Amino acid sequence: MPQAKEAQTENSSRDQILGRIRAALRIVVSEPAVAAGDSKRVIFQTIDDPLQRFEQECAANLMECALTADGEASAQHLAKVLQSLPEGEAFVQEDPTLRRLVQLAAPARAIRWSTEGAPGEASQVTVTLAEALIAQTGSILVSAGCGGRGASVIAPCHIVYARAAQLVPDLATALGCISQQRTFDRNSFACVISGSSRTADIEKILVQGAHGPRRLVVILQSGT
Amino acid sequence: MTQTAAQRFLQDAAVKSADLVHREIIRRGMDSYDAAHLKGRARIKDWEAAREKCQEIKRDAINHLDRFLLQFEEKVVARGGHVYWAANAEEACAYVKNLAIRLGVRTVVKSKSMVTEEIHLSPALEREGIKVWETDLGEFIVQLRNEAPYHIVTPAMHLNRGQIATLFREKLDPGISSDDPADLMAVARRKLREAFFTAEMGISGANFLVADAGVVAISTNEGNGRLCTSIPPIHVVVTGIEKVIPRLEDLAVLWPVLATSGTGQGITTYSTMIAGPRQSGEVDGAGEFHVVLVDNGRSQLLADAEQREVLHCIRCGACLNICPVFRHVGGHTYGTTYPGPIGSVLTPHLNGIGEFKHLSYASSLCGACSSVCPVKIDLHHHLLQNRRNATESRVTKSSERVIFRMWRAVMSSPSMYALGGWTMRKALRTLYALGLAGTILDPMRVWNRYRAPVPLPSESFRARWRKDRAAS
Known part of the structure; x- marks a missing residue:
């Protein structure tokens, strides 16, 4: 592969650094062994009811989570959220389900589909799917396939449409799925998003809506 | 005669610990951190088990550093990314600078990275006429003040809202009337928004380099790190060789532990994973993707049989926050890229024991740092070892050696x-x-x-x- 060749030839220090690392690792370091039985210790609380935990963590993360029974209810909720936002272009991930949903919810709004390129600077809202939802941390997992990298961070509001079957109990399960499904063979990017963008850099005071969305809305429809 | 680093430390420490405004700002900041940190720790069922797990992961990574770095490199290169190994700060800066010049970069947006501070990357780029924007709010504030970050996680925690409002009025917009943190953030957001959409290059650090997946993991709350790595056509990651971890699943423990120790959050808002340049069919992302792996003294620390574990550090800042010395003298007094206990241990290794041996004494050896370290680095014992090393390598003053000899005789x-x-x-x-x-x-x-x-x-x-x- 041409890149591989370039990466190696342009780099005179590479072998030198590797040599130093290998020489250093030959020095034996006595480290206290990890006590036996430690692997059995449970680090995180077991999650009995993922949906309840997800809702609870969403609230703690200052996210909005709406549970809906069917597609119609989802479209209604989407319409309600979109109506509360300023006029302007919505960026929507190209997907048959989202097309139906958005056409029901906001037939009049200008839409930029993800197949037409990245969201613009003035984009008001983004609607995407997620790869998974994580109960433990109240997070959504998105990949480049969910409308690209900018979809979840450029507009001031991000709406995620997900199905209950996408909910996994914890981070370990979500990361295990990424490994197993070889997500990074198809995506150059993935992100676990846990709430709206925020900062506490001034006097440790929490400000919601820093560089990314001020609002993160999850429309969680029951079933698969 | 110019002051030595030790003289400057003593002088600044005396001034800062008597500065009542500074004391009040730090006390408030640390109080709110303490409360959040304790609450965050209580959310984890077995905090000690979590620390042990993190220690085990980092130990495994560091003890097989060559293997995991090569595995990471192979994955990134296979996806069309570039990996550059830099022996020192000069090589790292030269690589990024030459890349920027070659690709015609005029503007760079940066997300927070302590390694870029360590190698002084921004000044190197600015000497070439390239505009560099720090986009993390705290970093943006200290950049406007021409200051180094005060703290490795919250760079502007030494300033109150009034001081920041005054700074913004002077540097950005004389019309700013409010000193509300939300309004100040909005000013920075508007200013940096332009930068994000005009910059040709985004530079980020890395919290972890995942070997088995070939992924760079970056944790940010503001979303600036996301924008830096989503919009500009070139993305350069500058990070230390010790950031590698074996498996993607390791993040399931490391992310919550890093966030808990750093800010008390359950997880950082954006836990981003970047696996290379934009792939065909993807909507956006940088087409050029470069990872600069910086050694700069780390392989030497790896060869230190007593202190190898210092490379386990995940830069959460917990040891700074708990340290009674840091709380009194503040971050800038250390005069180093990495302040606080971890900085006092690390700096003599990176920048020379001769000039920085005094930092080993910027500690009461109370052990608070070791007790909070999420990867269980025995920080205060390493400070003791540095004291011993300084004495044995005879970089101490001869008068000091005479006094201690007398003291030993009397004792x-x-x-x-x-x-x-x-x-x-x-x-x-x-x-x-x-x-x-x-x-x-x-x-x-x-x-x-x-x-x-x-x-x-x-x-x-x-x-x-x-x-x-x-x-x-």
Whole structure:
């Protein structure tokens, strides 16, 4: 592969650094062994009811989570959220389900589909799917396939449409799925998003809506 | 004569610990961190097990550093990314600078990265006429003030809203009237928004490099790190070789532990994973993707049989926050890229024990740092080892060695010890009676300058011991 060749030839220090690392690792370091039985210790609380935990963590993360029974209810909720936002272009991930949903919810709004390129600077809202939802941390997992990298961070509001079957109990399960499904063979990017963008850099005071969305809305429809 | 780093430390420490405004800002900041940190820790069922797991992961990574780095490199290169290994700061800066020049970069947006501070990347780019925007709010503030970050996680925690509002009025917009943190954030957001959409290059650090997946993991709350790695056509990751971890699943523990120790959050808002340049069919992302792996003294630390584990550090800042010395003297007093206990351990390795040996004494050896470290680095013992190393390598002053030799002689002879104690009691009593406590004549001046003298006992401990024993 041409890149591989370039990466190696342009780099005179590479072998030198590797040599130093290998020489250093030959020095034996006595480290206290990890006590036996430690692997059995449970680090995180077991999650009995993922949906309840997800809702609870969403609230703690200052996210909005709406549970809906069917597609119609989802479209209604989407319409309600979109109506509360300023006029302007919505960026929507190209997907048959989202097309139906958005056409029901906001037939009049200008839409930029993800197949037409990245969201613009003035984009008001983004609607995407997620790869998974994580109960433990109240997070959504998105990949480049969910409308690209900018979809979840450029507009001031991000709406995620997900199905209950996408909910996994914890981070370990979500990361295990990424490994197993070889997500990074198809995506150059993935992100676990846990709430709206925020900062506490001034006097440790929490400000919601820093560089990314001020609002993160999850429309969680029951079933698969 | 120019001041040495040690003299500057003592002078700045004296000024800062007497600065009441600074004390109040830090006290408030640390109080709110303490509360959040304790609450965050309580959310994890077995915090000690979590620390042990993280220690185990990092130990595995560091003890097979060559293998995991090569695995990471192979994955990134296979996806069309570039990996550059930089032996030192100069090589790292030269690589990024040349890349920027070659690709015609005029503007760079940066997300927070302590390694770029360590190698002084921004000044190197600015010397070439490239505009560099720090986009993390705290970093943006200290950049406007031409200051180094005060703290590795919250770079502007030494400033209050009024000082930041004044700074923004001076540098950005004289019309700013509010000093509300939300309004100040909005000002920075508007300003940096332009930068994000015009910059040709985004530079980020990395919290972890995942070997098995070939992924760069970046944790940010503001979303600036996301924008830096989503919009500009070139993305350069600058990070240390010690950031590698074996498996993607390791993040399931490392992310919550990093967030808990850093800010008390359950997980950082954006836990981003970047696996290379934009792939065909993807909507956006940088087409050029470069990872600069910086050694800069780390492989030397790896060869230190006692202190190898210092490379386990995940830069959460917990040891800074708990440290009684940091809380009094503040981050800038250290005069180093990495302040606080971890900085005091690390800096002599990165920048030379000769100039920075004094940092090993910027500690009461209370061990608070070691007790909070999420990867269980034995920080305060490493400070002791650095003290010993400084003495053994004879970078200490000869007068200091003479004094310690005398001290050893006195301490190992009961009669000389008794004589010394008697002399000091008599001398200090006379001195204090004359009202000379805290003056230049007072051997206890360092203590007595700012405090009432400790009352002197009438007799020695040994005399009291003998008397009490005889009486009972």
